[in-house]
Amino acid sequence: xxxxxxxxxxxxVPEGENLVLNCSFTDSAIYNLQWFRQDPGKxxxxxxxxxxxxxxxxxxRLNASLDKSSGRSTLYIAASQPxxxxxxxxxxxxxxxxxxxxxxxxxxxxxxx
Amino acid sequence: GAGVSQTPSxxxxxxxxYVELRCDPISGHTALYWYRQSLGQGPEFLxxxxxxxxxxxxxxxxxxxxxxxxxxxxxxLKIQRTERGDSAVYLCASSSLFDxxxxxxAFFGQGTRLTVV
Numbered sequence: 001x002x003x004x005x006x007x008x009x010x011x012x013v014p015e016g017e018n019l020v021l022n023c024s025f026t027d028s029a030i031y032n033l034q035w036f037r038q039d040p041g042k043x044x045x046x047x048x049x050x051x052x053x054x055x056x057x058x059x060x061r062l063n064a065s066l067d068k069s070s071g072r073s074t075l076y077i078a079a080s081q082p083x084x085x086x087x088x089x090x091x092x093x094x095x096x097x098x099x100x101x102x103x104x105x106x107x108x109x110x111x112x113x
Numbered sequence: 114g115a116g117v118s119q120t121p122s123x124x125x126x127x128x129x130x131y132v133e134l135r136c137d138p139i140s141g142h143t144a145l146y147w148y149r150q151s152l153g154q155g156p157e158f159l160x161x162x163x164x165x166x167x168x169x170x171x172x173x174x175x176x177x178x179x180x181x182x183x184x185x186x187x188x189x190l191k192i193q194r195t196e197r198g199d200s201a202v203y204l205c206a207s208s209s210l211f212d213x214x215x216x217x218x219a220f221f222g223q224g225t226r227l228t229v230v
Contacts, residue, residue, distance in 0.1 A: 034219065036221070042223060042224075043119075043204060043221045043222050043223035043224045044156070044206075044221040046218050046219070049218040089155055089156075091155075095169070098168075098169070099144065099146060099206065099208050099219035100158050100169060101148075101156070101158060102158070103155030103157070105153070106155055
């Protein structure tokens with residue numbers, strides 16, 4: 001069965017820290033993996049998309065890596081800010097050329113000022 | 114439009130009633146997805162359209178749920194005989210044609226929060 005797991009479920013860090021969010025998935029034959037941010041009561045904001053042929057993607061203070069063989073992806077956030085506080089969701093697609101995602105349950109991040 | 118638009122943003126209905134939820138995808142996006150998110154959980158896939166046809170409806174929980182996209186743009190998710198367990202946030206996403214040469218991605222709307230009382 002294809003599953004996506006995110007650890008930890010919640011994380012609280014002081015402002016300025018670098019942090020890593022983890023996502024693991026069963027079945028390494030993925031098509032792509034996308035990281036999203038969700039603020040309370042809001043929809044999903046796309047952060048980074050990694051296709052199966054890629055090893056990492058970067059956007060500003062964010063870096064996402066993908067290791068298919070071990071079934072893992074990490075989202076690295078540099079110099080965290082209170083505005084980064086949100087739930088971060090990892091989504092994996094195994095469907096051929098689609099965004100039929102299986103989502104993890106998310107990591108709820110709180111950055112303390 | 115500039116983004117995926119979903120209406121209404123909130124819907125409260127009585128148990129047993131019929132509801133329709135609307136999604137306006139990004140202009141030109143051929144693929145459209147519906148997801149459902151319960152409190153504290155990640156979104157769960159419901160149905161995927163490529164153009165006007167439902168390419169994959171394997172996530173629809175039962176035959177009370179139905180979705181259409183008659184002209185390949187706007188989509189409507191229809192729920193008959195609503196139950197309290199249908200209460201959730203219903204999210205819509207759209208994307209252009211999947212292309213490995215380009216980092217296309219899925220864009221989500223703000224969701225419709227459905228509450229069945």
